[in-house]
Amino acid sequence: MATSYTPPSERLWWNEPIERTEVLWITIAFLWCLFMFYFMIAWHWTGKQNLANEAYRIAPEAYAAKVKAMTDQYTVRTETDQNIPVVHPPAGSDVYLAASLWQWRPILELEKNKTYRLHVSSLDWMHGFSLQPENINVQVLPGYEMVITVTPNKAGTNAVMCNEFCGIGHHTMLGRIYVKE
Amino acid sequence: MATINTAYRTDPVSGLRIFKTAEGLIRANAVAAVVTLLLGGFFGLLVALTRWPAVHLLPPDLFYMSLTAHGVLALIVWIIFFEIAVLYFCCTSLLNSRLATPKLAWVAFWLMVGGVAMASVPILLGQASVMMTSYPPMTASPWFYLGVIIFAVGALVACFIFMATLVIAKEERTYEGSVPLVVFGALTACVIAIFTLVSGAIILVPTYLWRVGLISHIDPLMYRILWWAMGHSSQQINVVTHISLWYLVAALVFGAKPMSEKVSRVAFLLYIGFLQLGSVHHELVDPGLSSAWKIFNTSYAMYLAVLASMIHGLTVPGSMEIAQRRQGYDKGLFEWIRKAPWGNPVFSGTILSVILFGFIGGVTGVVMSVEQINLIIHNTMYLPGHFHGTVVGGTTLAFMAVTYWLIPVIFKRELIMKGLAAWQPYLFGIGVGIFGVAFMGAGVLGIPRRHWDISFAGQALAYDWPGMAYLMMNIGEIGAMLMVLGGVAYVLITVGSILFGKPIPENAKPYPKVPDADVVGGNKHIGAGGFEAPGTFVFAMVFFLTLVLYYFINWKYLSTVWPLT
Numbered sequence: 001m002a003t004s005y006t007p008p009s010e011r012l013w014w015n016e017p018i019e020r021t022e023v024l025w026i027t028i029a030f031l032w033c034l035f036m037f038y039f040m041i042a043w044h045w046t047g048k049q050n051l052a053n054e055a056y057r058i059a060p061e062a063y064a065a066k067v068k069a070m071t072d073q074y075t076v077r078t079e080t081d082q083n084i085p086v087v088h089p090p091a092g093s094d095v096y097l098a099a100s101l102w103q104w105r106p107i108l109e110l111e112k113n114k115t116y117r118l119h120v121s122s123l124d125w126m127h128g129f130s131l132q133p134e135n136i137n138v139q140v141l142p143g144y145e146m147v148i149t150v151t152p153n154k155a156g157t158n159a160v161m162c163n164e165f166c167g168i169g170h171h172t173m174l175g176r177i178y179v180k181e
Numbered sequence: 182m183a184t185i186n187t188a189y190r191t192d193p194v195s196g197l198r199i200f201k202t203a204e205g206l207i208r209a210n211a212v213a214a215v216v217t218l219l220l221g222g223f224f225g226l227l228v229a230l231t232r233w234p235a236v237h238l239l240p241p242d243l244f245y246m247s248l249t250a251h252g253v254l255a256l257i258v259w260i261i262f263f264e265i266a267v268l269y270f271c272c273t274s275l276l277n278s279r280l281a282t283p284k285l286a287w288v289a290f291w292l293m294v295g296g297v298a299m300a301s302v303p304i305l306l307g308q309a310s311v312m313m314t315s316y317p318p319m320t321a322s323p324w325f326y327l328g329v330i331i332f333a334v335g336a337l338v339a340c341f342i343f344m345a346t347l348v349i350a351k352e353e354r355t356y357e358g359s360v361p362l363v364v365f366g367a368l369t370a371c372v373i374a375i376f377t378l379v380s381g382a383i384i385l386v387p388t389y390l391w392r393v394g395l396i397s398h399i400d401p402l403m404y405r406i407l408w409w410a411m412g413h414s415s416q417q418i419n420v421v422t423h424i425s426l427w428y429l430v431a432a433l434v435f436g437a438k439p440m441s442e443k444v445s446r447v448a449f450l451l452y453i454g455f456l457q458l459g460s461v462h463h464e465l466v467d468p469g470l471s472s473a474w475k476i477f478n479t480s481y482a483m484y485l486a487v488l489a490s491m492i493h494g495l496t497v498p499g500s501m502e503i504a505q506r507r508q509g510y511d512k513g514l515f516e517w518i519r520k521a522p523w524g525n526p527v528f529s530g531t532i533l534s535v536i537l538f539g540f541i542g543g544v545t546g547v548v549m550s551v552e553q554i555n556l557i558i559h560n561t562m563y564l565p566g567h568f569h570g571t572v573v574g575g576t577t578l579a580f581m582a583v584t585y586w587l588i589p590v591i592f593k594r595e596l597i598m599k600g601l602a603a604w605q606p607y608l609f610g611i612g613v614g615i616f617g618v619a620f621m622g623a624g625v626l627g628i629p630r631r632h633w634d635i636s637f638a639g640q641a642l643a644y645d646w647p648g649m650a651y652l653m654m655n656i657g658e659i660g661a662m663l664m665v666l667g668g669v670a671y672v673l674i675t676v677g678s679i680l681f682g683k684p685i686p687e688n689a690k691p692y693p694k695v696p697d698a699d700v701v702g703g704n705k706h707i708g709a710g711g712f713e714a715p716g717t718f719v720f721a722m723v724f725f726l727t728l729v730l731y732y733f734i735n736w737k738y739l740s741t742v743w744p745l746t
Contacts, residue, residue, distance in 0.1 A: 003432035003697055004439050004500070005275050005363040007356050013442035021499055021714045022444050022492075025721050029491040032725070033484035036732070040476050040552050043736075048744035049553055055468035080641035107642075126316045126401055128560045128629070132644055134742055135627040137559040138466040141401045142318065146468035150745040159644030161637075163560035163629035165312050167319060168241055171633040174642035 051138070054147040060123045063145055067096040071106050079107060086178070094119060097160070097175070099127035099140045101167060104160045104175020112155045112179050121145040128164030131177065137163060152179040187279045193689040194589045195274075195433075202283035203273040207266045207591050209290055211584075214262035215675050217297065218577075221255025222668045224248075229665070231633070233658035234651050241633040245310040248631060252313035253304065253329075256572060257415065258297050261336050263580050264370065264422050265293075268343040270591070271367040271425070276360065278350035286342050292335030300328025312631060314408060317388060317399040326389040330382065337378040340371045362439050362446065363432075366425030369449040374418045376457050381411035402469055409460035417456040419572055420490070421449065423534060423579035427497040430531040430579075433586060434522060436698040437504035440496045440714070448496075451489035455481040462546075465555035475552050487547055494539050495721045498532070499714035504698035506707035506714075514709070514716040530582025530606035537574025537610060541617040544728050545570060554735050557742060560631075563624020566617045566657070573664065574613035581671050582606060588675065594682030602674050609667025615660025623653035625738070 002009035010016055044050050075085040085106040089095050091114035098105050100123040110116055120129050122142040130137045134154070138146065160175035189198040227247040230238040239247060273280050280286060303309040303322035311321040347368065350356060360368070384407035390396045428445070431437040439445045461478035464470055481487060498518075505517035522528050545567040549558040558564070585602055588594055596602055628635055628650055635654070637643035709715045 002361075002438050003436060004428040005361045005432050007358045007361055008442045009438075010442075011358045013359065016441060016443065018441045018444055019713050021708075021712045021718050022440055022496060024712075025495045025718065026444070026488075026492060028725065029488050032729070033480075033488050036547070036551070037476075037480050037483045040480065043553050044472065047553060047736075047740065048746075049556060049739050049742060050472070050746050051466060051553075051556070052746045053471050057469075082641065084642075125319050130560065130627065130629055132627040133647075135557045135561075135625075136742055136745070137556060137561065137627075139405075139464070139468070139559065141405075141468060143400070144402060144468040148745050150743055152743050154743075159642065161629060161644065163632070164316070165245070165314075165631040168245065168310075170245075170631070171241065171635075171637070172640060174637065174640055174644070176642050 052147065052149055054149075056145045056147075057143060058121060058145040060121070060142055063096075063121045064098060064123055066119070067098045067105070070094075070096050075106070076109065089116070092116065097129075098123055099129065099162065099173075100124050102162070102169035102173035104129075104162075104173065107176045107178070109178040109180060110152050112181055113151060113153055115149060115151045118148045118150045119145055120148065125166045126164050127162050127166050127173070130161045130163040132159045132161060134158055139164065152177075155179050155181045185279065186283070189279075190687055192590050193685065193687075197274040197590065198277055199591065200273045200279050203269050203280040204591065206280065206283065206286050206290065207269050210262050210266035210269065211587070211591070212679075213290070213294060214259050214266065214580075215672060217254045217262060218259040218668070219672050221251055221253075221259055222665065222672075224251035225255055225661070226665050227251075229658045229661035232654065233661075234636070234654050236658075237634075242307060242310065244633050245312075245631075246304065246307050249310050249312050250301070250304050253300060254297075256313065258332070260419055260572070260576060260580075261332075261415075262293065264374070264418060265289075265336065265339045267422055267426070267583075268339065268367055268371060270587075271364045272343050272346040272350065275364050276347070276350040277355040278346055278353065281342050281345035281349050285338060289335045289338035289342065292338065293332050294335075296328045296330070296332025296335060298328070299331060300325050303328075314412065315388070316408075317391065317401060317404055320392060323389060323392045326385055326392055330385050330389060333378045333381050333385070337375065337382075340374050340378070343367070343371050359442075362442060363425050363429045365446055366421060366428065366449055369452055370418050370421040370425065372453050373414055373421060373456060377411050377414035377418060380407055380414065384408050384411070402464075402467060405464055405467065406460055409463040410457065413459040413462060414457045416568070416572060417452065417459060417486075419576040420456070420538075421452055423538070423576045424490075424493045424497070426579050426583050427493070427531055427535060428500075430527055430582060430586070431497055431501050431504070434525065434528045434531075434695060435501050435504035436508075436695045437500040438697065440499050440503060444492060445496055448489040448492040451485050455486040455489075458482065459486075459550075462550045462555075465550070465552055466559045472552060479550050479552055484547075490539075490543060494535065494543070494724065495717060497535060498720065499717040502714040502717045503707065507698045511707050514719055517716060524603045526602045526606050527582050527586045529603075530578050530585070530610070533606050533610035534575050534579040534582065537570055537578065537613055537617070539724055540727065541570030541614065541621075542567060542575050543571075544731055545617075545621060547728065548732055548735050551732075551735070554739050557735075557739055558624060560629060561624035562620045562628040562630050562654070562657075564630050566620030566624055569613055569620075570617040574610065574617065578606060578610055578613065581609065584671070584675055588678050588682065589685055592679050592682075593685045593687075594678050595685060596674060597677045597682050598674050601670050605667055605670045605674065608670060609664055612660045612663025612665075612667055616657050616664060617660075619653045619657030619660060623650055623657060626650040626653065628654065
């Protein structure tokens with residue numbers, strides 16, 4: 001007789017009936033699989049957290065210029081002894097955040113419950129945008145400008161850290177997003 | 182003209198034929214596997230001792246070096262060497278066939294060894310601390326890429342030798358009818374391996390050329406998609422291989438046969454059709470890819486590969502249950518599992534592999550590969566939690582369990598330290614369980630993976646984690662220490678048995694082979710309520726409810742973060 005490591009005892013094993021336990025389990029599992037598939041699609045209409053798929057190819061220098069233009073126009077103060085600019089752009093505007101070895105610049109100051117078009121890109125290597133404690137994580141690639149339309153709904157201080165390994169200074173790569181009432 | 186060597190011995194333990202030409206190759210690949218597991222595990226220990234906040238052992242350069250070495254050796258090299266040994270074993274001993282082109286198989290072996298050495302030296306010298314993913318434009322020593330490519334070529338050659346052996350076995354009629362299910366599974370793994378290794382070549386060859394200056398630019402997004410077509414699919418080879426071994430162990434320990442050849446084989450075919458779409462799991466929050474593309478691929482086209490895993494998750498323990506019931510353990514729902522040989526590491530390692538793979542690796546994998554939920558999980562500690570559930574709890578533990586059976590069969594030695602061997606799967610498995618669950622928790626709190634210092638000491642913009650995050654990291658690394666102990670025990674037993682185990686002479690009396698449950702079992706009407714495996718069905722429903730509950734908990738959590746589109 002056969003086991004799993006010998007050839008099947010019935011040459012026409014295809015015609016053997018399937019036991020009840022398996023039939024029931026496969027039915028349940030398959031229905032659940034279909035549910036999960038459609039739920040992911042449904043969330044694009046019913047849910048509020050979906051990436052927009054809006055992205056552009058851009059040269060790092062061109063992106064750096066956009067960040068600089070915004071920073072020059074809307075800087076309200078500087079922080080820390082490195083004089084990191086804190087930028088308070090108008091509600092509803094395009095906001096630019098640049099990742100580079102090893103910092104997130106500038107510090108952003110946003111208003112609660114206002115919607116912004118947050119642009120993120122890297123000026124050199126791959127980085128990972130990780131906003132904490134909110135816990136929103138997206139991949140940041142050089143040459144790609146990602147646009148996330150975001151509505152901060154909690155006031156407070158959020159750290160931006162890097163969660164894609166980017167060399168020896170990776171763990172020092174920090175930035176900040178303030179959300180004001 | 183070389184003569185064809187068809188010499189074999191009949192192994193007294195299993196009754197299987199061990200072909201002379203394959204035997205040496207299986208041994209060599211298995212030994213290379215265990216050696217790299219030892220090295221990879223050592224670097225894993227260093228990583229764990231550094232990410233353990235209470236210890237924080239290494240400086241950053243050595244930490245990132247160790248993490249790269251750990252990933253390359255433990256995730257890729259150990260597993261692929263062991264898989265090649267499994268492939269050679271399946272296509273020869275299980276099909277009664279000689280191995281195709283044994284000389285070429287030795288070339289493949291030495292290519293793999295040479296490739297590993299070539300990639301490892303720059304890693305150890307600190308010239309390739311780029312993580313195993315080596316994302317451009319970050320650069321490593323060119324020898325690193327070349328070493329990985331050469332290793333992959335060796336593995337690819339071995340895959341084709343496996344397939345050639347199937348052709349020979351068919352041609353020479355060494356078996357009747359269809360190939361055994363375990364060989365069918367191994368063939369599935371081999372097909373996926375070929376897809377995997379070719380994907381790797383498609384991206385790593387240009388990356389190498391870019392590194393030596395012959396190509397000007399590697400697109401980072403293209404790199405990620407193609408690299409993960411290798412990186413993710415290589416983990417699918419593991420899944421398919423360890424599931425094949427689950428079936429093997431069910432047969433070895435219980436004399437079980439598949440509940441249904443048709444169901445199990447179709448489930449393997451689903452893997453071939455859909456598992457390789459998994460590359461996208463790594464790009465769910467990348468710029469430049471559409472949601473439609475992500476949803477189709479991330480769900481393996483409507484979760485058909487998940488369906489396959491859920492099927493195997495039922496049919497493997499289900500076939501054990503039916504075999505046990507046929508042999509008389511037919512009382513109630515769970516007598517069959519209570520009376521299972523829990524002291525036999527071949528069984529205990531396998532059943533723990535089923536549980537850890539399902540409840541930790543499987544549940545987390547399904548949840549975090551949801552397009553939107555990935556936003557709250559991508560690149561956090563949740564990932565190491567997840568893939569140690571799949572690759573360590575699932576694959577490595579299954580490989581360890583089978584090793585205890587293979588040592589007498591392939592190396593003709595009895596196991597030493599049988600008492601320790603009986604405990605080893607529990608030690609290792611519980612370690613993986615703690616590690617997995619704790620890092621799921623740490624990941625939910627946002628702790629990044631691949632990070633030297635989450636305390637951000639001395640940083641002006643430092644972020645204070647909640648105390649719970651540190652607690653989770655500390656607990657997780659205690660789990661890692663248990664894994665290390667279990668790993669050390671495994672290497673001790675394995676190497677010790679090969680070197681010092683009592684030799685089993687060729688003419689030894691056959692060990693009492695486990696009889697096929699179908700033959701000895703008088704019980705025809707087994708089970709309850711019209712189900713032949715009602716106990717397994719109860720376990721399956723526990724799994725199902727866990728998955729459903731955990732799935733919705735994560736949607737709930739996602740719904741609380743900033744609205745974004």
